[in-house]
Amino acid sequence: MAASATKQSLLMLASLLVLIGVATGSFYDSFDITWGAGRANIFESGQLLTCTLDKISGSGFQSKKEYLFGKIDMKIKLVAGNSAGTVTAYYLSSKGEKWDEIDFEFLGNVTGQPYVLHTNVFTGGIGNREMQFYLWFDPTADFHTYTVLWNPLNIIFLVDGIPIRVFKNNEANGVAYPKNQPMKIYSSLWEADDWATQGGKVKIDWTNAPFSASYKSFNDVDCCSRTSIWDWVTCNANSNSWMWTTLNANQLGQLKWVQDDYMIYNYCTDFKRFPQGLPTECNHN
Template sequence: MAMINYSTILFPLLAAIMIYSVSANFHQDVEITWGDGRGQITNNGDLLTLSLDKSSGSGFQSKNEYLFGKIDMQIKLVAGNSAGTVTAYYLKSPGSTWDEIDFEFLGNLSGDPYTLHTNVFTQGKGDREQQFKLWFDPTIDFHTYSILWNPQRIIFLVDGIPIRVFKNNEKSGVGYPTSQPMKIYSSLWEADDWATQGGRVKIDWSNAPFSASYRSFNDQSACSRTSNATWVACDANKDSWMWTSLNNHQYGQMKWVQDEFMIYNYCTDYKRFPQGLAKECNL
């Protein structure tokens, strides 16, 4: 495999300014962007809560934007009857030809498992969904959801366990996000026309307000900036996430998750794609 030339991808954007936060604090790291008070930062910046009622949901975005990195967030999802709700947590660039890396958590009736929906968009094109049922109840406690994005691959992780890898196959004509900086976004919103069992189960507003909580945000292993002039330089020789791939044990973990808990894979959906599956599905 040819080596990536970082001087053409990354470093023209970087100033040699090393800016890492010593510890995450939501007051410093994110801003509540909508919800008219339904998003709250408490506990001296250690906890963020989004809520949804019949009038509105809520959301936040990161102050920094990122070009490659490993980013962790601990989330505790809406408890009880969460049918019709969606908690979205994702990276996204602006514009009509955006890049995006998605976690979306689709609520369900009490006692039924959440659906974890993942997707990757490049240049505004998605349709790369994989869905999973989680092997734990994500509403009882916080769990860590991580996106590792480097020039070779995107790895989705849950509590450190890889569940999906999307490889850079640009040499084969497959789009891959390499040049558009992305911010982190998260929102809690109502989507009962599709979120639960294809929209058959509607939201029960008697359970409102619904709430999801966030803590332990970590973006220290990332290239980030707060404005066009303040890129944080990333040393690819020192930042091991820049070169991370799965070892044999991690491949085994991912195979276990995909064998036992995957419920949808775009790479096997011939009915949806009668003209042929995406090119990367056969690489």
């Protein structure tokens, strides 16, 4: 009888631990839905978040924490079908007139045409560092992992673990680098048919609304963060190798493959845009 009671207690404890495990790291714990009047929602005990867009409004959310360096993963499944004129934005940003920002933006397209992955880095409120890519898969068919690895040495953009872009710390050459302003994570699904698809030539077809993007498997285990502006930024003491990560030889090969085969715009090769000379960091890659 005692053995049976002990076994039952252990099973109850195990069940409780499973429940705690499910709740830990959920979207409920990590994010606040900030706009959209019910168009963004959390499902599956906190493991799935969706944003929707209709003719009245888009929707969005932001992290509860602020980050000052980190390796941050999010799995995203983008708007399927005719997504022209929609933008799914996923980025880190600080506040103020001289803000820092690290951007992933996914520009929708007509059915059968590829999404454009738009990336940018802002330092001190100045961006103009756009690089754009097609993807080597259909980002609407399933979830794929989009990662920002931001440390004192470089910012690495990765897709399914494959680096697509690196922005190096070039302070030694007079280029500002984001290292002092903590950033929150933001994401939103919104209408941008004045510019997003073929420079605004293709408009949203509202007969396809509501549009929807989905998120899961958020991971910020490797990061330095704080939960309030009154707190110190603290790092994960058990896992800090990411803090000094740069690309290894294999990853440099992957980066070259992506940029050779899938990059469709690079500000560092746009001489017409910068007739007085390319930005300084373009000469120090």
